Amino acid sequence: MAAEQKIALEEKKKDELLSWIHEVKTPLTAMRLMIDRLTDQPLKSNMTYEWLRIxxxxxxxxxxxxVRHIENDLFIEKLDLQSIIAKEIKALQSWCMQKGIGFELTLEExxxxxxxxxxxFMIRQVLTNAVKYSHSSDIVxxxxxxxxxxxxxxxxxxxGIxxxxxxxIFEKGFTSTRHHNDDTASTGMGLYLTKKKGADALHMTIEVNSTIDEGTTFTFIKKKKE
Ligand SMILES: Nc1ncnc2c1ncn2[C@@H]1O[C@H](COP(=O)(O)OP(=O)(O)OP(=O)(O)O)[C@@H](O)[C@H]1O
Ligand SMILES: [Mg+2]
Structure with missing residues (x-):
């Protein structure tokens, strides 16, 4: 097959996948509203958690x-970190309650x-990792x-890592050597998309510091003016 045809076919597959995702989001939104109306609290919390995973x-x-079109997909503007983070934390609330995880926020800037x-998306990846890989402790x-x-x-x-x-950890598909077959839901794509795609396109750097069994810190760094 000619290279051009191959690219066109791949693009077509991507488009189909994108429209499929959009289609699935509609019943998923409806389901969320139904779950919110449940009165049986244990059932509600289990359903909310499974819903969140999907x-x-x-x-x-x-x-x-x-990601292939990330450069065309950007709209740079002044953003309020507090409201972005609050929204992401709220989305993870049911999961955090199940795991006994709380948040401490100090936003000077x-x-x-x-x-x-x-x-x-990038904050969501690091936050979901922080929740996924810890238990009964706070995230700062x-x-x-x-x-x-x-x-x-x-x-x-x-x-810790x-x-x-x-x-x-930022490589495509990498999960962990120590916990290799722990979690089949791990795809090892979150940090790859965050750093190699998102951070590069947004001119940010990401640093990580971690100690086994103690914890992990991810730092996003962005020049104030650019
Ligand atoms: N906060 C953290 N604490 C401990 N390990 C972490 C943390 N963040 C990332 N890791 C390690 O880095 C790996 C890669 O993270 P990444 O987010 O890319 O993939 P994932 O969480 O396994 O899957 P997903 O694609 O669903 O995000 C993880 O599998 C985990 O081993
Ligand atoms: Mg992840």
Whole structure:
């Protein structure tokens, strides 16, 4: 098959996948409204959790499909970190309650120039990891300005990352060497999309610090003016 035909076919498949995701989102939204009306609390909390899992998987797939056109998909504006983070925390609330996880927020610097869709996606990836890989402990979120740079840190007190894995966590499909067959729902795509795609396109850098069994800190760094 000619190269051009191959590309056209791939584009067609991507488009079909994107419209499929959009179709699935409609019944999923309807289902959320039904779950919200449930009065049986244990059932409600289990359903909300399962709903969230499907929602997060679809969300990652959606961004994965969009990634090839990320440059065309950006709209840079002044954003309020507080409201973005509050929205992301709210979406994870049922899961955090189940796991006994709380949040501490200290946002000294609240504005950042960025794209709301992609920045929210990136924060969502690091936050879902913080929740997924910790238990009964708080997640601390801080922002400040240092030397014309806005820094946003997200720190958990979870299982930590093995030093030999640290350089690989941003690779496409990498999950973990220590916990290799722990969680079949892990795709190892979240941080790849966050750093190699999102952060590059948004001119941000991401740093990570972690200690096994103590916890992990991810830092997003963005120049104040650009
Ligand atoms: N906060 C964290 N604490 C401990 N390990 C982490 C943390 N964040 C990332 N990791 C490790 O890095 C790996 C890659 O993370 P990434 O978000 O890319 O994939 P994932 O969470 O496994 O799957 P998904 O694609 O659903 O996000 C994880 O599988 C995990 O081993
Ligand atoms: Mg993840």
């Amino acid at each position: 929602h997060l998987l679809l969300d990652a797939q959606l961004h994965q499909s969009r 609240r504005t950042v120039l960025s794209d709301i869709k992609w920045l929210s 979120i801080e922002s400040k300005q240092i030397d014309e740079k806005v820094m946003l840190t997200i720190t958990d007190q979870g299982r 093995d030093p030999r894995d640290i350089s690989r």
